[in-house]
Amino acid sequence: MIVIAEKLNGSIPTCAKAIAERNADYIRDIAKKESEAGATFIDVCASVKEHELETLKWMIDLVQEVTDTPISVDSPDVHVCVEGIKLCKKPGLFNSVSGEGDKIDVAFPIIANTKWEVMALLCDDTGIPKTAAKRIEVFEKVMAKAKEYGIADSRIHIDPLVEMLCTSEDGIAMVVEVMTYIKSHYPKVHISGAVSNISFNLPVRKLVNQAFCVLAMNAGMDSAVLDPLNQDLMGMIYATEALLGMDEMCMEYIGAYRQGIFGQKK
Amino acid sequence: MIVIAEKLNGSIPTCAKAIAERNADYIRDIAKKESEAGATFIDVCASVKEHELETLKWMIDLVQEVTDTPISVDSPDVHVCVEGIKLCKKPGLFNSVSGEGDKIDVAFPIIANTKWEVMALLCDDTGIPKTAAKRIEVFEKVMAKAKEYGIADSRIHIDPLVEMLCTSEDGIAMVVEVMTYIKSHYPKVHISGAVSNISFNLPVRKLVNQAFCVLAMNAGMDSAVLDPLNQDLMGMIYATEALLGMDEMCMEYIGAYRQGIFGQKK
Numbered sequence: 001m002i003v004i005a006e007k008l009n010g011s012i013p014t015c016a017k018a019i020a021e022r023n024a025d026y027i028r029d030i031a032k033k034e035s036e037a038g039a040t041f042i043d044v045c046a047s048v049k050e051h052e053l054e055t056l057k058w059m060i061d062l063v064q065e066v067t068d069t070p071i072s073v074d075s076p077d078v079h080v081c082v083e084g085i086k087l088c089k090k091p092g093l094f095n096s097v098s099g100e101g102d103k104i105d106v107a108f109p110i111i112a113n114t115k116w117e118v119m120a121l122l123c124d125d126t127g128i129p130k131t132a133a134k135r136i137e138v139f140e141k142v143m144a145k146a147k148e149y150g151i152a153d154s155r156i157h158i159d160p161l162v163e164m165l166c167t168s169e170d171g172i173a174m175v176v177e178v179m180t181y182i183k184s185h186y187p188k189v190h191i192s193g194a195v196s197n198i199s200f201n202l203p204v205r206k207l208v209n210q211a212f213c214v215l216a217m218n219a220g221m222d223s224a225v226l227d228p229l230n231q232d233l234m235g236m237i238y239a240t241e242a243l244l245g246m247d248e249m250c251m252e253y254i255g256a257y258r259q260g261i262f263g264q265k266k
Numbered sequence: 267m268i269v270i271a272e273k274l275n276g277s278i279p280t281c282a283k284a285i286a287e288r289n290a291d292y293i294r295d296i297a298k299k300e301s302e303a304g305a306t307f308i309d310v311c312a313s314v315k316e317h318e319l320e321t322l323k324w325m326i327d328l329v330q331e332v333t334d335t336p337i338s339v340d341s342p343d344v345h346v347c348v349e350g351i352k353l354c355k356k357p358g359l360f361n362s363v364s365g366e367g368d369k370i371d372v373a374f375p376i377i378a379n380t381k382w383e384v385m386a387l388l389c390d391d392t393g394i395p396k397t398a399a400k401r402i403e404v405f406e407k408v409m410a411k412a413k414e415y416g417i418a419d420s421r422i423h424i425d426p427l428v429e430m431l432c433t434s435e436d437g438i439a440m441v442v443e444v445m446t447y448i449k450s451h452y453p454k455v456h457i458s459g460a461v462s463n464i465s466f467n468l469p470v471r472k473l474v475n476q477a478f479c480v481l482a483m484n485a486g487m488d489s490a491v492l493d494p495l496n497q498d499l500m501g502m503i504y505a506t507e508a509l510l511g512m513d514e515m516c517m518e519y520i521g522a523y524r525q526g527i528f529g530q531k532k
Contacts (some may be wrong), residue, residue, distance in 0.1 A: 166516050
């Protein structure tokens with residue numbers, strides 16, 4: 001599983017406070033912990049109303065002081081991402097583009113001849129499509145553009161847009177349909193998503209998040225935005241990989257346990 | 267989910283001690299708690315070397331003192347089950363038969379014209395088959411016998427025999443294949459299993475059990491032998507039902523939470 005660690009995000013109150021106070025130790029501490037917990041990318045999102053790029057730079061510099069783990073440069077503003085990736089010492093994840101406006105045409109030429117990976121959300125100028133067919137349409141547009149700019153499938157992460165379960169009438173059937181389509185037509189594309197969105201407004205969210213993760217992995221999800229410090233979630237991911245036949249004799253599961261990724265009191 | 271509560275079993279050391287000491291309070295207390303936690307059946311298994319039927323009778327009587335929840339009469343000896351079901355005030359679950367010896371021909375005529383349900387394990391005189399095809403063969407034999415004796419599909423629970431993951435090379439693919447076959451050919455048959463067998467010899471077993479439960483439910487499992495006092499597992503089951511589209515707007519999930527089935531400190 002490709003783990004995009006989510007805790008350095010100004011939309012999280014404790015992180016917003018650290019950003020407002022320019023608390024460098026907080027940023028460094030989280031980055032170090034996320035890296036040690038097995039993050040593949042450390043997501044960095046300023047989520048501030050003013051001076052976003054300056055704030056992002058301050059965060060990226062701090063993260064790079066304490067870890068070599070690649071950074072996921074995260075902003076709803078594609079131009080901020082374009083500037084942000086220039087601050088990174090090594091290629092990471094451009095997070096994100098979508099079918100909205102000219103995002104793709106701004107981002108893809110910049111990363112075309114690099115090793116940067118990219119996250120694409122399946123929404124466009126009409127918003128978040130309500131049907132699987134419409135989301136697949138957006139997906140195919142993204143893939144056509146990727147082909148045009150020569151970006152390999154294996155550098156692309158697709159977020160089919162996980163929405164809250166509490167207002168759903170058929171559970172996650174629609175998102176599973178989108179994932180299944182991607183997996184069968186573009187097996188090298190990474191299927192991703194922000195796991196915790198699923199449990200919005202429900203009690204005991206961790207159980208819904210964990211169960212969702214298992215079902216999404218069964219449908220092909222191999223990348224996710226989540227908290228790697230959540231040991232039960234991380235353990236559940238290793239367990240699911242073993243159950244799905246991706247971890248012979250559970251060697252990875254047992255190894256991750258011994259490494260302290262899960263099952264430890266912290 | 268049909269919950270077959272597993273804690274009154276002499277193969278569990280604390281329960282074995284209570285049986286040896288004829289600790290009636292222990293048996294009554296567990297039965298009451300399992301019932302309150304949402305058990306559909308309370309499994310009662312003596313697991314003693316001598317005087318099994320007498321011990322089973324003592325246990326069944328105690329359970330019936332404190333709860334109306336139907337009993338799962340559990341013994342590896344089909345003749346003990348035959349005597350055991352006569353002690354119950356209402357129909358429950360005959361646990362179990364299999365393709366071994368004459369178990370089915372002993373059990374099926376007894377329960378034919380009753381409301382008793384029955385658990386059938388997919389093994390026979392050759393042991394536990396190693397392939398899905400062989401288990402499906404045993405399953406079809408069970409179903410042919412059920413038809414012969416006029417036992418409706420909806421009264422049958424099939425345990426495809428969950429084996430430990432730690433020695434598996436392809437995860438749970440084989441058991442999922444059996445479940446998928448049953449679900450598509452006999453949609454009214456209940457697919458069951460002893461969930462915790464999957465995690466034998468692995469660390470942090472609860473995570474493997476939970477992830478297995480989610481994947482098995484996705485493959486059609488709607489009945490399981492488990493501990494209903496394990497709140498995270500129960501919550502995960504409710505969450506999975508919602509994710510699989512079996513619980514519109516999460517009303518059951520939220521209801522079970524409010525009822526204290528999960529998410530409570532106990």
